Every structure is written in C-alpha cells, then in structure tokens.
Amino acid sequence: MKRFNRTLSLLLATALVLPVFQTGTARAAEVSSFNSAVSHYDYFNDVYPHLNDTSHVLKTVTYEDLVTLLDSEGTYAVLVGGAWSEETQADIGFINQVAKQYGVDTVYNFDTKLDGAAVDIAEQQENPYTKVVTSTSQGVTTNTTNYYDFNELYVELADKYLTNLNPNTDAAITYSKKSPDKVTTTGTVTAASTVIASGEAKKIESPFLFIYDKDHKDGEGNAAPIIASLEKHGSSADYTWNDFLTADPNDGDALDTAKVDSYKEQVLNVFNKVPAADYDSLTSWDFIAPAFNKHEDQTVGRDIFPTHEENGEVVGNDGELVFVHVTYDELNHLLDSEGNYVILFGGSWCPNTQAAIRFIDEYAKKYNVDKVYFWDTKLDAGISVLDPSADPHNSTFLQVRDTNHPLAKLYVDLVNKYLTNIKTQYLPASNNVNYVENGTNVVANKLQVPYLFAYNKDNVSADGSKAPILGHVELMYTWKNIQPDYAVADGVIRNHANYTSALDKLLTRLEATPTGLTGVAPTTSANNNGQITGITNKALEYKLKGAADSAYTAVSGNAITGLAAGTYSVRYAAKNGYNGPTNAQNGPTAVPYAAGQAVDVIVPAFDGPTTPTTPTTPTNPTTPTTPIEEVNAVNSVTVTGTTDPATGETVAAVSASDVTSLITKASKAEAAGKAAVIGFQVPATADTTSSQLTVPRNSFNSIASGTNAAVKADLSIGTVTFDSKAVESISANSESGDISLIVSQFELTAEGKEVLGDRPVYDLSVFAGDKQISSFGGGKVQVSIPYTLKAGEDPESIVVYHVADSGDPQTIRGRFNAAAGTVNFTTTHFSQYIIGFNKVSFLDVPTTAWFHHAVSFLAAREITGGTDEAHFSPNAELTRGQFIVLLLNAYGITPEADGAANFADAGKTYYTNYLAAAKRLGIATGSGENKFNPNNKITRQELFTLLYRSLEQLGELPTAKTGAAAASYSDAADIAGYAQTAFAALVETGVIKGSGNKLNPEGVSTRAEAAQVLYNLLSQ
Known part of the structure; x- marks a missing residue:
C-alpha cells in the first residue's frame, strides 16, 4: 500500500461542487479523451445522472480490489451500492460533495451485485x-x-x-x-x-457508507475495523431522488435544501470520525502488482513487478501502471460508449496473464496508452477469503467464461452484443461458451486469457462492415518462457519476440480513423515536397483521392513526404492480430483485420516565398507573441450576459443571427485570402468568477462547415481561441445540444497553497449539450489568462501547471507575456490549469549574465537543474548524454522503460532510458557499432543535429525564414555531412547565429549555450 500524496490531491477547491450553469450544460456522463492515445471512460457520470461532477472522488472496486483494500494498512472510505439501487442513485452525489469538501480524495465503491443486475452476493x-x-x-x-x-x-x-x-x-x-x-x-x-x-x-443494504481501518480498535482494545458507518439514512425505509425535492409542484425539480443539508450532515458525521489528512488511497500499482507477484510462476526467481525501497517505502520499479480494473457492469457500459479503448481480459490467477502483464504495461506506455481497462472473467478473481492458500487458478466458482457455467450468459451475451468481429484460437464449433434459452443453444467464441484488444464500437472496415475490435493479441506463454533471455529447444529466443512484436502491431492502431493529421504545403514552386504530418506510431496507408484502392501506399516514420498539393485519402492499413496455435516455423497464427475507413487530408498549394521575419532570439522572455488579430481578419460581437452575484456565474447566449453575420464576414475575409477569426466577447462584472458563452448548435456547425475560421471567445476571465480543426472536432460531436464554452476561476485549498502558494486556478470546459468535450481531434486551443506580476515575481519563473487525471500538477509549456499582461499557453485538451511561480536561483547565474533569462526559464520548469544546489556551472562543457536528457525534458519526451532497445554503451545511469527514447524516435542514431559515446563532449554540430531531429519529430521546426544561409558563413565547409541539413534549416530560421562570420560547428557547447538555444525556441 502506498500512501496517497494528499498535498497534491487536494489542490483544487472553492465550492463544494463545480458550477452547474443555467442553460442545460450540467456536467453529466462523459467519454473524455485526455492527453493520451486512448479515451477515458467515466462510469459514475454515465450511470448516476444526479452525480453531476466530472471531478468526483468515486472509484469502482472489483471483488478482488475490495479484498486488496481490506487487507491493506491505512484508512479508507468505502461505499457499498450500485446504480440499480434507487437509494444509491439518490445519495451518491451528496456523498461525493461532502467527501470533497471534507478532503477525502477517494471513496471506493463496491457493488454487491457482481454483474450490476442479478448476481447479488448480499441477497x-x-x-x-x-x-x-x-x-x-x-x-x-x-x-x-x-x-x-x-x-x-x-x-x-x-x-x-x-x-x-x-x-x-x-x-x-x-x-x-x-x-x-x-x-x-x-x-x-x-x-x-x-x-x-x-x-x-x-x-447490509445499499447504500452503506463506512470508514475502514483493519488495525483500528475500540476504547476497550477490541478489533473494530469499521470506524463509522451510515446505511440508508440510518433507517431501513426505502426512498428515491424525489424525496430530496421540494413538495411544491411549482418548484419543478428544485432540491429541498433542508432535507439535503440534513442528509449531508449525517454523511459528514461519518467522514469526520477520522481527520481528513489520515485518509488513504491505493494506486493502480497497489491493486495490480502485489496480486500478480503473489500468484506468479516462481521458477524465474524474480517478481513480475520488481520493487525497490525509496525513503523507507516500497516502490514499484515500473512506476504507476496503466491498468484499471473494471466491474462487469462497468465493462458493459464502456463497450457501449463512444471512444477508443484498449481492453484486457485476464486475471492475476492466470499464469499466461502473469507472463504478459508487465510487457503490456511497458508497450502501452511506449504508445502513449495511459489506460488499459482490465476485466477479470472470474468475477471473484478465483480468490478464497478464508483460505488464502487455495489455488485461484483452479477455481471456476465465478468463471463466467467457463463452458456450461450457470452464469455463462454473462460472457456469451457480452461477446455477442459488443465483440461482434471477435477472433480467437477456439472456434465455436470446437470449443465455446454457451447457455440454453427457450430451447435454443446460444454460443459465443471462447477466448483464452490474456486477451488484449483495441476497441471502438463505431468502427467499420473499408467495406462498411461493423468491426469494433481493431486488433487483438491472444498468445499463451509463461512468466518463465516469455523472458527476453529465454531460449526454446532449438536455442532461439522466440517467445518474447513473438509477444512484443504482436504488441507493436496491435498498438499501431488505437482509433477507428486517423486523427491529428495535418497537410503541409510544398515550400517550392516545384510543388513536390508537401507533407502530411501526425503519423508517428500509426500503421497508415495513403493515396491521392479518387485513385483506385490498389494505389494505397504504406507509410512509416514521422510524416508522409514528397507530396504535390491535393487531397489525399489516408486510412489505417489492413493488419494482423495474433493468437495460437504457435509453431517454430511460422510463429503465431496471424489473423487478418481489414483496412479502416479513410479520411481526407488536404495538402495546400505552394503560395510563394515566405515573408522574412526578424531572428527569433528574444532579448527577454516577455517579448509578446503576435496577437492573432494582427495576422488574421477578426470579426467579433459583444454578447451581454447575466451575472448571479451569489455564485459569480456570468451566463451569455449569442443569437443565431449574430453568428450568421459573423460567418458572412469571415467568408469574405477568406475569399480575400485572409485567415478569419470569429470572435465573441462576454463582458464580466466585479462579481464574475465563472463565465459561460453558449452558441446555438446549428450556428456553430455552420461555422465549421462554411468557413475555415478560428473561434475566439473572450470571456474576460480568460480568452480561448480554437483553431479550425478544433472547431470541426467540436462540431462533429454526436450530441445534438448547443455548444457552451466555460472558463471558471477558483482557489487552491489551504494544503494546495502550502505546496504552490496562493496561486490562481482555472477550469476550461466545452460542452455539447450536457456532454463534456475534453479533446479536440488534434486541433489546438490558444489560451490567454490575464495576470499581473506580484511583488518579487520575475517573468521567467511564471509557469503553467496542468492538473492531470491523477490530480497531480504537471508543468506544461506556457509563459508570461508582459506586453499583454497575460499568461499564454496552447493546449490540445481542456482540464484545470494553475498559474504558478517557481523561482530557481544559482549563485553563478547573476541577473546581468547574458544567459540569465534562459537558465531561469528552464530551471523554473524543471527542464534543467544545477550541478549542485547552489550552482549551475554555465561554462562547464556539456556531454552528449547530458544534452539528450536536457533536450527530451525540454520537449516533454518520456524516457523509455527499463529494458528497451538501446545503445551498447548506454549503461545504467541517469541518461540510460533517455538514450533509449532518442534511439527509438530516430533523434539519436549513434556514432557506429551501436554506440552513442554519451560521456564525450558534445560539439555544436552534434547538438544542432539532435535538436533538428527532435523538432522534426515533434512537427515544431520553425518555418519563418530570416534570410540567413549557412553557406554565407566562412567556415560552412567545416560542417560535417550529417549536420548540413540541420545547420541549413536552423540558420535559415534564426535558431543558430554565428559569431564573427563563423558557425564554429566543431566547437564544444557549454551548459549556458545549450540553455540559450532551447530558451530561444521554448519562450516564443
């Protein structure tokens, strides 16, 4: 058990719940895509319509999870109940509110109906x-x-x-x-x-809320693990949500505040039996890893999930795991929801799941998959509470995948309803799961576990046939024989390669149709070097639109290159899934999956020479970014709203006629060759803390379909500008309701202020009707928040934190703009953001130094640190390994997990996993014989080559030309062949500037010089 870091989990608070606005945009069920390749599913907002809180503290636990929790040291809040219970439906929102207000970060929810409907172990x-x-x-x-x-x-x-x-x-x-x-x-x-x-x-009857500590004793020293509890309002009477409403029919659905407050007081009297700071939470590692280590095949002699001790606490070597256990009911709702998911069927009891689980975690992270939804086909995980020595592998008590099991209907119906294109080694004719209903034998493919698959319920193949499973892996190995160093009888290391190559194949398609693709115009009149970017780690193929399907060409790398202007069809290529039987000659059985539906990507035409701009080296980090209205045609309208002084909520709705007028103006601007912005301004009052703008759905759709305009919403508290791709993504949402944009400001809790100081927090939201949209299909949103520097604050040390799904703040790229008096950042998804201040000083970086701004900027964002607590050592020469770490940190590139393919001299040190990431991405290619020479001093041409490859990989190569050319420098001939492309591009765009008409490509770079180069790029 790992004690949850409460100083980070309780950062955000002001009111008991986030605001529910007046125009039908209540926070309801959502399927949100976060900064990940896959979607996140919120079970509670899906099945509890009165919960109405996307940042709730509720978490489902399976039977196995509950046993893990009850066996763990610590204090936990547990709610027994399910969505089938009218009483739980009525209470759960208020329980969540009180828990958040009191400071409880997790309430674990266990449903005694293991299928969410009929299999009730407490009835x-x-x-x-x-x-x-x-x-x-x-x-x-x-x-x-x-x-x-x-x-x-x-x-x-x-x-x-x-x-x-x-x-x-x-x-x-x-x-x-x-x-x-x-x-x-x-x-x-x-x-x-x-x-x-x-x-x-x-x-017990649902809802049953209790506080649990297995080691707690009463005043007489007797075991009393239940510290406090509340069952059905303290009575046995039945009730529903309507019992919380007023009796006056003229009030509609208004809550009776006296009844609500009375119940919440009962709930608070449960929670406050334990100080808020004493409540604990378990991580995904806590729920998953110990169970697998307990049941593993011990013949290997090491744990599946190894650990080490850190500050007196046992910590997993793999960090947080991607797996999230789901209940049967949760799985059904997930499979019925929109989104892209990776799902694993298996269990800790299964030797074959034990073999694969750690590699699935490793490769999921490699492909930016942060959630793998994990369902155990044994609803009880095969465990025996009173006999822990019982072998869970032999238990079929609740194995619903078992042929002729009394509950086989659960498995059969789930497979036949949702997994309609399932492929398994077992065929229904030879080995199946079945049940008999009304004299009819109902059959489904029997799968073996682990069964890992990518899923999108709406996917159809290129021929239009429904195909929700995008690919799968069903291979049976043991923990012993799947090891990377395990050789089979003929001396060949095969099993590990089979499994990991199958994972690679599976995880190159995680969505129904390609997203995030961008057409880039050719840069010359020859019109033959256009590109389509955004294809990294995606198994795609392309053709010119209108060409025969036989013209599809497979692509790889980071971009499709060598394109003339035009419209291209891009789709996921046909691929194989893998299952048994496996043999030495042919490996696993390859199971075909058809190509997906294509999307159109336009590569624009070459539009002439790029207008030269001034060099990009800033004199200080507050040089303003050019406002969007200075380079685009902006047409805007002021939308007057109403403000509730009690809540601080300002609500405004733009008329359809005003939007139509703006669309007309935008179309004229675009016809004149200008990029258009459609703007809305919502004035605030002194009371405003939350501002909402609602646009009629048909009007918003017309913006998306009739223009290429960006949409800018100046909500006074903050301004958000959606590029045309983001506008199209919002418009494409299936929910038919109006589009609402919301910016809310609130404060950190007292504990949060202890960590970060008194910092402002902003919640950015978009709703289509009552469905929240958290990501924008590869589109981007510029965010600008008004901010005034406080006494003692310097611009470089203003940082922006994104509040991650875990509740922890993570630094993102953002900066203070002194000219505009704003903090600006660009995001691809909406969440909560904190404007922070993180001053880092070094004795050898005086404010008068030419590198002061650069070092302060990077250190504030934890991109770089000092050589010790007080010194940066700016003149120290930089090694190749040090620069790789600095470079990847600067651009948020995650280091690889232990054991990844690497250079022969990568060693096992601070730069090892960074080198592996750079090698995989093609940023670092080495110096021959698979060596990188990480401890060698890095020359300028080596540094700039690594930088160029990184920018190319990320699609962030500057495009504005300065008129400079590498060939104009007197030592241009000294540039090595491998570095010429990098120098040419970076000199042309002003990233590199010579000294005394020299580029000095063979000179060794210092720490200060490297910091300045990165600062020049990141501070723009």
Missing part, C-alpha cells in the same frame, strides 16, 4: 445455482451436480474483515457449501451432496 439465495457435468467412464455415464451459493463470498468477506458490522436490521445472509451430487443415468447415487461449510453474516 439471500433460496435456490443456489447448479451446474450439471456429464462424464463417462468404463461405460458408465454420471451426471455430477455442482452447487454455487454466491452468498459464500459475502459471508466470508464480512466474517474476516467486517467483524464489528452493525447494520440497521437483524437480517442475516447465510450460505451452505455443498459437495457435488453424483448420479448415474440409471439412477444410482454414487455420492450424495453434503454440507461441507456454512456461515452467516449480518446483511
């Missing part, structure tokens, strides 16, 4: 499920009846962990575990069932 079974297995031996056929009393799971759990359970009623749940009946077809009883175990536990 007495009068007639336990049975399964009859027929077998024949020595000519005698025997029917064996096995008994499944699922109440056993609840009773054993309560008896072991909830020893001081005290619910509202005296009702009890009992179970009797019976041995099987064995009866021959002639009627001879060879073994009659007998009760081999039984038990009883007090029955």
Whole structure:
C-alpha cells in the first residue's frame, strides 16, 4: 500500500461542487479523451445522472480490489451500492460533495451485485445455482451436480474483515457449501451432496457508507475495523431522488435544501470520525502488482513487478501502471460508449496473464496508452477469503467464461452484443461458451486469457462492415518462457519476440480513423515536397483521392513526404492480430483485420516565398507573441450576459443571427485570402468568477462547415481561441445540444497553497449539450489568462501547471507575456490549469549574465537543474548524454522503460532510458557499432543535429525564414555531412547565429549555450 500524496490531491477547491450553469450544460456522463492515445471512460457520470461532477472522488472496486483494500494498512472510505439501487442513485452525489469538501480524495465503491443486475452476493439465495457435468467412464455415464451459493463470498468477506458490522436490521445472509451430487443415468447415487461449510453474516443494504481501518480498535482494545458507518439514512425505509425535492409542484425539480443539508450532515458525521489528512488511497500499482507477484510462476526467481525501497517505502520499479480494473457492469457500459479503448481480459490467477502483464504495461506506455481497462472473467478473481492458500487458478466458482457455467450468459451475451468481429484460437464449433434459452443453444467464441484488444464500437472496415475490435493479441506463454533471455529447444529466443512484436502491431492502431493529421504545403514552386504530418506510431496507408484502392501506399516514420498539393485519402492499413496455435516455423497464427475507413487530408498549394521575419532570439522572455488579430481578419460581437452575484456565474447566449453575420464576414475575409477569426466577447462584472458563452448548435456547425475560421471567445476571465480543426472536432460531436464554452476561476485549498502558494486556478470546459468535450481531434486551443506580476515575481519563473487525471500538477509549456499582461499557453485538451511561480536561483547565474533569462526559464520548469544546489556551472562543457536528457525534458519526451532497445554503451545511469527514447524516435542514431559515446563532449554540430531531429519529430521546426544561409558563413565547409541539413534549416530560421562570420560547428557547447538555444525556441 502506498500512501496517497494528499498535498497534491487536494489542490483544487472553492465550492463544494463545480458550477452547474443555467442553460442545460450540467456536467453529466462523459467519454473524455485526455492527453493520451486512448479515451477515458467515466462510469459514475454515465450511470448516476444526479452525480453531476466530472471531478468526483468515486472509484469502482472489483471483488478482488475490495479484498486488496481490506487487507491493506491505512484508512479508507468505502461505499457499498450500485446504480440499480434507487437509494444509491439518490445519495451518491451528496456523498461525493461532502467527501470533497471534507478532503477525502477517494471513496471506493463496491457493488454487491457482481454483474450490476442479478448476481447479488448480499441477497439471500433460496435456490443456489447448479451446474450439471456429464462424464463417462468404463461405460458408465454420471451426471455430477455442482452447487454455487454466491452468498459464500459475502459471508466470508464480512466474517474476516467486517467483524464489528452493525447494520440497521437483524437480517442475516447465510450460505451452505455443498459437495457435488453424483448420479448415474440409471439412477444410482454414487455420492450424495453434503454440507461441507456454512456461515452467516449480518446483511447490509445499499447504500452503506463506512470508514475502514483493519488495525483500528475500540476504547476497550477490541478489533473494530469499521470506524463509522451510515446505511440508508440510518433507517431501513426505502426512498428515491424525489424525496430530496421540494413538495411544491411549482418548484419543478428544485432540491429541498433542508432535507439535503440534513442528509449531508449525517454523511459528514461519518467522514469526520477520522481527520481528513489520515485518509488513504491505493494506486493502480497497489491493486495490480502485489496480486500478480503473489500468484506468479516462481521458477524465474524474480517478481513480475520488481520493487525497490525509496525513503523507507516500497516502490514499484515500473512506476504507476496503466491498468484499471473494471466491474462487469462497468465493462458493459464502456463497450457501449463512444471512444477508443484498449481492453484486457485476464486475471492475476492466470499464469499466461502473469507472463504478459508487465510487457503490456511497458508497450502501452511506449504508445502513449495511459489506460488499459482490465476485466477479470472470474468475477471473484478465483480468490478464497478464508483460505488464502487455495489455488485461484483452479477455481471456476465465478468463471463466467467457463463452458456450461450457470452464469455463462454473462460472457456469451457480452461477446455477442459488443465483440461482434471477435477472433480467437477456439472456434465455436470446437470449443465455446454457451447457455440454453427457450430451447435454443446460444454460443459465443471462447477466448483464452490474456486477451488484449483495441476497441471502438463505431468502427467499420473499408467495406462498411461493423468491426469494433481493431486488433487483438491472444498468445499463451509463461512468466518463465516469455523472458527476453529465454531460449526454446532449438536455442532461439522466440517467445518474447513473438509477444512484443504482436504488441507493436496491435498498438499501431488505437482509433477507428486517423486523427491529428495535418497537410503541409510544398515550400517550392516545384510543388513536390508537401507533407502530411501526425503519423508517428500509426500503421497508415495513403493515396491521392479518387485513385483506385490498389494505389494505397504504406507509410512509416514521422510524416508522409514528397507530396504535390491535393487531397489525399489516408486510412489505417489492413493488419494482423495474433493468437495460437504457435509453431517454430511460422510463429503465431496471424489473423487478418481489414483496412479502416479513410479520411481526407488536404495538402495546400505552394503560395510563394515566405515573408522574412526578424531572428527569433528574444532579448527577454516577455517579448509578446503576435496577437492573432494582427495576422488574421477578426470579426467579433459583444454578447451581454447575466451575472448571479451569489455564485459569480456570468451566463451569455449569442443569437443565431449574430453568428450568421459573423460567418458572412469571415467568408469574405477568406475569399480575400485572409485567415478569419470569429470572435465573441462576454463582458464580466466585479462579481464574475465563472463565465459561460453558449452558441446555438446549428450556428456553430455552420461555422465549421462554411468557413475555415478560428473561434475566439473572450470571456474576460480568460480568452480561448480554437483553431479550425478544433472547431470541426467540436462540431462533429454526436450530441445534438448547443455548444457552451466555460472558463471558471477558483482557489487552491489551504494544503494546495502550502505546496504552490496562493496561486490562481482555472477550469476550461466545452460542452455539447450536457456532454463534456475534453479533446479536440488534434486541433489546438490558444489560451490567454490575464495576470499581473506580484511583488518579487520575475517573468521567467511564471509557469503553467496542468492538473492531470491523477490530480497531480504537471508543468506544461506556457509563459508570461508582459506586453499583454497575460499568461499564454496552447493546449490540445481542456482540464484545470494553475498559474504558478517557481523561482530557481544559482549563485553563478547573476541577473546581468547574458544567459540569465534562459537558465531561469528552464530551471523554473524543471527542464534543467544545477550541478549542485547552489550552482549551475554555465561554462562547464556539456556531454552528449547530458544534452539528450536536457533536450527530451525540454520537449516533454518520456524516457523509455527499463529494458528497451538501446545503445551498447548506454549503461545504467541517469541518461540510460533517455538514450533509449532518442534511439527509438530516430533523434539519436549513434556514432557506429551501436554506440552513442554519451560521456564525450558534445560539439555544436552534434547538438544542432539532435535538436533538428527532435523538432522534426515533434512537427515544431520553425518555418519563418530570416534570410540567413549557412553557406554565407566562412567556415560552412567545416560542417560535417550529417549536420548540413540541420545547420541549413536552423540558420535559415534564426535558431543558430554565428559569431564573427563563423558557425564554429566543431566547437564544444557549454551548459549556458545549450540553455540559450532551447530558451530561444521554448519562450516564443
């Protein structure tokens, strides 16, 4: 168990819940795509319509997760209940509000209905499920009846962990575990069932909120793990959401504040039995890794997920894991939602899942997949609470994938409803999962675990056929024989290569159709060097639109190059998934997946020479970015709103006629060759803390379809400008409601202020109707927040933090613009952002030094540090390894995990995993014999070559030409062949400037010089 870092989880607060605005944009169910290659699914906002909070603190736990939690040291808040419960539906939003207000960062939710509907372990079974297995031996056929009393799971759990359970009623749940009946077809009883175990536990009813600490004792020293609890408002009476509403029919759906406050007071009296700072949370590592390490194949002699000790705490070597356990009901809703998902079927009990789990985590991170939704086909994970020594692999008690299991319908219906193009090694004709309904045998493909697949419910193949599974891997290895150094009988290391190459193939397609593609115009009149960027790690193919399908050409690398202007069709190419059987000659069985639907990408025509601009070297970091209105035609309208002084919410709605007028003006500007911006200004009042602009849906769609205009919303609190691609992405959302843009400002909590100081926090939101849109299909949004420097603050040290999904702040690229009095940044997704101040000083970096601004800027963003706590050593010569770390940190490129392909001399030190990332991306190619020479001093031409490759990889090469040319310098002939392209491009755009008519390509770079180069780029 890892104690949650509360100083980061409680950063954000002001009101009990985020504002719900007046024009139908309540925060409801969402499927949000974050800064990741895959979508994030919010179960609670999907199934609890009254929760209405996208930043809630609720987290589902499976039966296995709950046992893990109850076995862990610490104090936890647990809510027992499910979406099927009217009472839980009524209460869950208020429980969430009180938890957040009090400072509880996670409330774990366990549903006693393991399928979300009928399999209730906390409801007495009068007639336990049975399964009859027929077998024949020595000519005698025997029917064996096995008994499944699922109440056993609840009773054993309560008896072991909830020893001081005290619910509202005296009702009890009992179970009797019976041995099987064995009866021959002639009627001879060879073994009659007998009760081999039984038990009883007090029955709880949903919602049951309790605070748990396994080591807690009461005043007399007796074990009392349940510190406090609340069950159904403290009574056994049934109730619904309507019981919280006023009795006056004229009030509509208005809440009765007295009733709400009374219930919330009861909830608070549960939480406040423990100080807020004492509540704990478990990480994904805590829920996943120990279970796999416990059940692993010990013949390898090392853990699946290795650990080390750090500050007296056991920490996983792999960091946070990408896996998120989901319940059966959660999985069904996820499969029915829009988005791109990576899903794993398997379990910690399974030796084959044990073999693959760590490599799945490694390769998911490699492909920017931060969520792999993990469903165990054993609803109880095969564990026995009272007998931990029982082998979970042998348990089929709740294995719904088991042929003829009493609950096989759960598996069969899920596969047949959602996974309609499933491919497995087992075919229905030979090995299947089935159940009989109304005399009909219903069958589904039986898959083996681990079964890993990419999924989008709306995907169709190029021929129009429905194909929700985009690819899969179903390969069976053990933890021992999948190791990178394990050789099979013929001496070949094959299994690891088979599995990891299958992962590579799978993870090169994570979406139904390609997104994030951008056409780049040719740069010469020859019209033959246009590009399409945004293809990294995507298995795509392209052709000129209108050409025959046979013209599709496979692509790789970071861009499609050598293109003439025109419209191109780009799609995911046909690919293979992999399953058994596997043989030495041919490897795994390759299973074909058809090509996807194509998207059109326009490569614009060459439009003449680029207008020269001044060099990009700033005299200080506050040099203003050119406002968008200075380079584009901006047409705007002021939209007057109303402000609620009690809440600070300003709400405005633009009329359809005003939008039509702006579209007309934008079209005229575009016809005149100008880029157009459609602007809306919403004036604020002194009371405004949240500002919302609503645009009629049809009007917004007309902006997207009728123009290429950006949309700029000046909401006074902050200004957001959506480029045309982002506008198109918002317009394409399937929700039909109006488009609302919201900027809200609030404060850090007291704990947050202790960490970051008194810093402003901003929440940026876009809604289509009541559906939140968090990402913009590869489009970008410029954000500008008014800000005045405080006493003692310098511009370089103003930083912008993005609040990650985990709740932790992460530094993003942003800067203070002194001329405009704003903090500016560009984002591809909306979330919460903090304007921070992080002053870092060094004794050898005086304010008068030419490199002062650069070093201060980079150090504030933790891109670079000092050689010790007080010194930067600006004149120290830089090594190749040091610059790789600096470069990748500057551009947010994540180092590879341990064990990734690397240079032979990468060693095992601070730069090792950075070198692996640079090698994989093609930034660093080495110096021969697969060596990088990381400890050699780095020359200017080596530095600029690495920089050029990075900018090319990221699509961030400057394009504005200065009129300079590398050939004009007296030592241009000294530039090595490998560096000539880099020098040419970077000199032309002003990134490199010579000294005394020399470029000095073979000179060694200092730390200060490298900092200045990166600052020149990052501060623009």
